[in-house]
Amino acid sequence: MPKPNVREQIVAAGLATLHGKGFNATSVQDITEAAGVPKGSFYNHFDSKDALGAEVVQRYRAAGAARRAVLKDSKLSPLVRLRRYFEALNQIGTESGFTRGCLLGNFGSELANQSPLIRSQVHEAFETWTADLAAVLAEAQRAGEVAKDLPAKSIAAFLVNAWQGSVMRAKVEHDRAPLDLFLKVTLAKVLV
Amino acid sequence: MPKPNVREQIVAAGLATLHGKGFNATSVQDITEAAGVPKGSFYNHFDSKDALGAEVVQRYRAAGAARRAVLKDSKLSPLVRLRRYFEALNQIGTESGFTRGCLLGNFGSELANQSPLIRSQVHEAFETWTADLAAVLAEAQRAGEVAKDLPAKSIAAFLVNAWQGSVMRAKVEHDRAPLDLFLKVTLAKVLV
Numbered sequence: 001m002p003k004p005n006v007r008e009q010i011v012a013a014g015l016a017t018l019h020g021k022g023f024n025a026t027s028v029q030d031i032t033e034a035a036g037v038p039k040g041s042f043y044n045h046f047d048s049k050d051a052l053g054a055e056v057v058q059r060y061r062a063a064g065a066a067r068r069a070v071l072k073d074s075k076l077s078p079l080v081r082l083r084r085y086f087e088a089l090n091q092i093g094t095e096s097g098f099t100r101g102c103l104l105g106n107f108g109s110e111l112a113n114q115s116p117l118i119r120s121q122v123h124e125a126f127e128t129w130t131a132d133l134a135a136v137l138a139e140a141q142r143a144g145e146v147a148k149d150l151p152a153k154s155i156a157a158f159l160v161n162a163w164q165g166s167v168m169r170a171k172v173e174h175d176r177a178p179l180d181l182f183l184k185v186t187l188a189k190v191l192v
Numbered sequence: 193m194p195k196p197n198v199r200e201q202i203v204a205a206g207l208a209t210l211h212g213k214g215f216n217a218t219s220v221q222d223i224t225e226a227a228g229v230p231k232g233s234f235y236n237h238f239d240s241k242d243a244l245g246a247e248v249v250q251r252y253r254a255a256g257a258a259r260r261a262v263l264k265d266s267k268l269s270p271l272v273r274l275r276r277y278f279e280a281l282n283q284i285g286t287e288s289g290f291t292r293g294c295l296l297g298n299f300g301s302e303l304a305n306q307s308p309l310i311r312s313q314v315h316e317a318f319e320t321w322t323a324d325l326a327a328v329l330a331e332a333q334r335a336g337e338v339a340k341d342l343p344a345k346s347i348a349a350f351l352v353n354a355w356q357g358s359v360m361r362a363k364v365e366h367d368r369a370p371l372d373l374f375l376k377v378t379l380a381k382v383l384v
Contacts, residue, residue: 022302024216099305105357108364109301110214113291122364150380158358158377161370162350165297165357169349172300172314178353185350188342190381 007045009035015056019103020096023053023110023118050115053107057121060103064129071136078140082133082191083183089163090179098170098179105164130156146191155190162186199237201227207248211295212288215245215302215310242307245299249313252295256321263328270332274325274383275375281355282371290362290371297356322348338383347382354378 013035017026028049032039046052070076070085093100100106108122133156140146146155162182169178205227209218220241224231238244259280263273285292292298300314325348332338338347354374361370 021305022216024214025302025306101301101304105360106301109293109298109360110217112293112363112366113213114217119364126361126364150377154373154377157361157370158354158373161357161361161374162354163357164360165353165355166350168297168301168356168360169318169353171304172311172318174304178349181346181350182353185342185346185382189384190377192381 006035006037006041009037010042010045010052011055011059014052015059015103018053018056019060019100019106022106023049024114050117053111053115053118054121057103057107057118057125061121061125061128064104064125065132068129068132071132077145078136078143079145079191081136082140083187086163086183086186090176090183093167093170093176093179097174098167098176099174101171102164102167105168108164109168126160130160133159140191159186159190198227198229198233201229202234202237202244203247203251206244207251207295210245210248211252211292211298214298215241216306242309245303245307245310246313249295249299249310249317253313253317253320256296256317257324260321260324263324269337270328270335271337271383273328274332275379278355278375278378282368282375285359285362285368285371289366290359290368291366293363294356294359297360300356301360318352322352325351332383351378351382 010031014031017031017034021030028042029039031049031052032042042052046055067088068085070088071081073081076084104122104125107118108126111118112122113119130153134153137146137152137155141148141152166178166182170176202223206223209223209226213222220234221231223241223244224234234244238247260277262268262277262280265273268276296314296317299310300318303310304314305311322345326345329338329344329347333340333344338344358370358374362368
């Protein structure tokens with residue numbers, strides 16, 4: 001009978017290894033070794049590496065959604081919330097030297113043509129993220145903090161995409177400079 | 193003795209397969225089959241799949257540099273050159289339904305922690321690209337077409353990164369909308 005704690009160990013180790021090494025460079029054995037569970041136990045819990053990958057995206061999405069609590073903090077102006085949110089986001093990679101990238105961007109780039117299941121999970125994650133940003137951008141527009149020349153949803157989608165590219169670039173450079181640049185240009189040009 | 197035409201067939205097939213399927217999802221056998229050459233011939237020409245990957249990046253960079261000729265067309269204003277350049281860039285993915293992404297972003301995301309050789313090639317490609325954009329952005333600033341509040345090099349690097357994220361997103365969506373959005377927001381907010 002599948003043991004629940006084994007399943008949890010596989011998901012946690014799967015998130016760490018798939019995020020660090022990428023999907024196709026990581027074998028099921030890499031994951032079970034990192035989890036400290038027998039290789040054979042994997043298929044008691046998951047039909048495939050794709051199925052684990054989809055669950056890992058869910059786990060990652062939940063952590064991302066929790067980070068967006070600051071966007072709803074009505075004690076701060078909408079623009080201050082946006083700035084604090086991206087400042088905090090830009091710190092996440094510090095521990096790994098900015099070498100891991102964002103799991104959503106990594107999987108989007110590597111797996112969009114390979115796994116319809118993971119592609120749809122990544123799509124959903126980007127949609128939710130964009131909607132949360134669009135809500136606070138619309139508030140910022142109503143407060144006169146951001147111009148109304150473009151719809152809040154468009155600005156939000158652009159920011160998510162531009163941030164993804166900046167994270168990829170930080171991964172190539174092993175350096176935070178592209179993330180700092182994202183914040184600088186966004187504050188000077190886009191959130192105005 | 194290695195045959196030059198076999199080498200060329202491997203590079204061309206390597207570019208197509210590695211771009212379409214990704215690096216780790218593509219085997220040496222996939223590449224030699226696509227090239228129509230014996231599997232054993234691969235190692236007459238390349239020490240490793242990494243070595244072929246690095247050469248494929250060189251080939252891709254050369255095509256990218258050729259597309260930037262329009263940035264030096266002095267019959268057009270700097271801002272018109274930039275717009276035409278990105279408009280043309282945004283058409284490249286049409287044939288594949290925007291499913292392949294940019295090879296530089298794909299490899300940057302997938303291989304930055306795996307292949308120091310390919311990582312350095314991708315880094316160089318981004319640097320050259322950024323420098324070419326910075327030159328025409330500086331012209332646009334001198335012509336009064338773009339504000340001087342940020343250095344041309346910073347705007348150029350931001351544009352390359354934001355475009356990369358937009359291409360990744362187009363790959364996830366199998367749709368050109370993220371590329372159109374990049375152009376729209378960039379023209380309304382960044383190139384002003």
